[in-house]
Amino acid sequence: MDKQDFDIFGLGQCSLDYIGTISDFPLADEKCEFLHMKIQGGGPVATALAALSRWGLTCAFCGVVGDDSFGDAIRNSLLQEKINTQGLLIRKGSESQFAFVACEPGRGRRTIFWRRPTGPPPHPDEIDYGAIRRSKVLHTDGLFMDAALQACMFARENGIPVVVDAGTLREGMLDIARLSDYFISSETFAATLVGKDDPVQACERLLRLGPRVAAVTLGSRGYIAAHNGKVMKNPAYPVAAIDTTGCGDVFHAGFIYGLIRRWNMEKCFDCAAWSAAQVSLRIGGREGIPTLGEMHMQGY
Numbered sequence: 528m529d530k531q532d533f534d535i536f537g538l539g540q541c542s543l544d545y546i547g548t549i550s551d552f553p554l555a556d557e558k559c560e561f562l563h564m565k566i567q568g569g570g571p572v573a574t575a576l577a578a579l580s581r582w583g584l585t586c587a588f589c590g591v592v593g594d595d596s597f598g599d600a601i602r603n604s605l606l607q608e609k610i611n612t613q614g615l616l617i618r619k620g621s622e623s624q625f626a627f628v629a630c631e632p633g634r635g636r637r638t639i640f641w642r643r644p645t646g647p648p649p650h651p652d653e654i655d656y657g658a659i660r661r662s663k664v665l666h667t668d669g670l671f672m673d674a675a676l677q678a679c680m681f682a683r684e685n686g687i688p689v690v691v692d693a694g695t696l697r698e699g700m701l702d703i704a705r706l707s708d709y710f711i712s713s714e715t716f717a718a719t720l721v722g723k724d725d726p727v728q729a730c731e732r733l734l735r736l737g738p739r740v741a742a743v744t745l746g747s748r749g750y751i752a753a754h755n756g757k758v759m760k761n762p763a764y765p766v767a768a769i770d771t772t773g774c775g776d777v778f779h780a781g782f783i784y785g786l787i788r789r790w791n792m793e794k795c796f797d798c799a800a801w802s803a804a805q806v807s808l809r810i811g812g813r814e815g816i817p818t819l820g821e822m823h824m825q826g827y
Contacts, residue, residue: 531611532661534584534787538654538678539572539668539692541590541605541615542624542641543597546772546811549629552638561629567811568604569626571668571692571776577608578780578802578816584787587658589614591644591671593621614655618646630770630810637772643670651677660685664783668692672699679706688786692779696720701736709786710738711752711779717743726751727758740792744775744803752796759796764804773812778803780816784827798827 547561568577576586588610592598594617601623605612622645630637648671656678659665665682667675669691676699679689683706691703693712696719704710710733712720717729726743730753733741742752749762781802785795802817809815817825 530657530661531587532585533587533611533658534662535576535579535586535664535666535783536589536659536662537572537576537586537666538589538649538671538675539666540570540624540670541573541588541592541601542569542626543567543600543604544569544626544628544772544811546628546630546770548632548770548810550631550633552629552631559629563810565811565814566600567813568601568608569773569812570624571694571779572666573601573605573610574773574776574812575666575692575780575783576610577605577813578777579783580608580610581816582780582784582819582822584784585611587611587614587662589616589649589654589674591616591618591646591649592623593617593644593646594619595622597623597625614658616649616653618644621646628770628772630772632769637770639772649674654678656681659687662687663787664688664690666690666692666779666783667703668694669697669700669703672697675699675703676706679703682706690779690783690786692775694775704733704736704738707738709740709742709782711742711744711782713775714743714745727753730758742796744778746771746774750778750796750800752792754792759793761796761800764801766804766808768804768807770810771807772810773815774803774806776812777806777816794827798822801825801827
């Protein structure tokens with residue numbers, strides 16, 4: 528990778544998403560017509576970087592695609608967002624990550640069917656550690672566990688803050704938590720971690736592993752975050768949500784934007800929550816990303 532400095536280095540998923548709206552989720556063996564199909568780039572880290580790039584920050588991405596048409600579309604979507612793709616690994620003879628999303632606008636919820644990339648995950652030796660060293664933040668979702676652990680360890684050794692988007696409690700995620708600074712998990716992750724719906728307890732357990740800040744996103748219920756002996760509980764911004772695809776991804780983007788701007792934690796999380804709410808007003812994870820002008824009007 529070129530000797531360029533970056534605001535954020537992202538390591539994780541990139542996808543091509545097909546998103547359609549349905550009136551109700553069907554039972555087995557039923558037909559269901561969907562409408563308003565959108566085709567967009569997706570993936571937790573890739574979508575977070577798309578938002579951050581639109582907000583004027585420089586981003587580099589490392590992930591995996593196949594040498595299929597989906598891979599071409601994913602790469603083009605990243606390039607259109609002005610994200611550096613020199614770390615994007617193209618695996619010959621393999622297929623890219625793909626998702627079909629059925630969203631129910633009247634209920635503000637969606638169901639995701641997805642396939643992970645079929646090619647080999649990034650090997651730790653394929654990571655551009657120099658680019659991480661020249662970045663202000665490392666952002667990862669932990670899907671590629673071996674590479675993510677090495678990247679987080681390197682970032683920690685070089686004083687680069689690590690932000691984690693923890694969607695699923697898979698093997699190795701708690702090791703990543705030990706190497707992270709800001710660990711923001713999904714409601715599902717938190718409930719699996721403690722065996723019940725108790726996000727405060729989940730935050731407390733995560734903090735004991737080492738992060739400075741632990742948080743849980745709760746969808747329409749908002750979020751809970753813990754740091755410096757304090758617990759923040761805030762509701763979601765009230766909106767008539769159409770599709771929640773990408774809301775969590777852009778929540779992380781809003782938080783990282785605040786970190787880069789050196790805001791206090793309260794403002795970082797408020798920016799995260801507001802940005803996520805705006806995404807839910809459009810179909811797909813990227814159409815509803817607020818503009819930088821809208822961010823400024825909101826006071827960010």
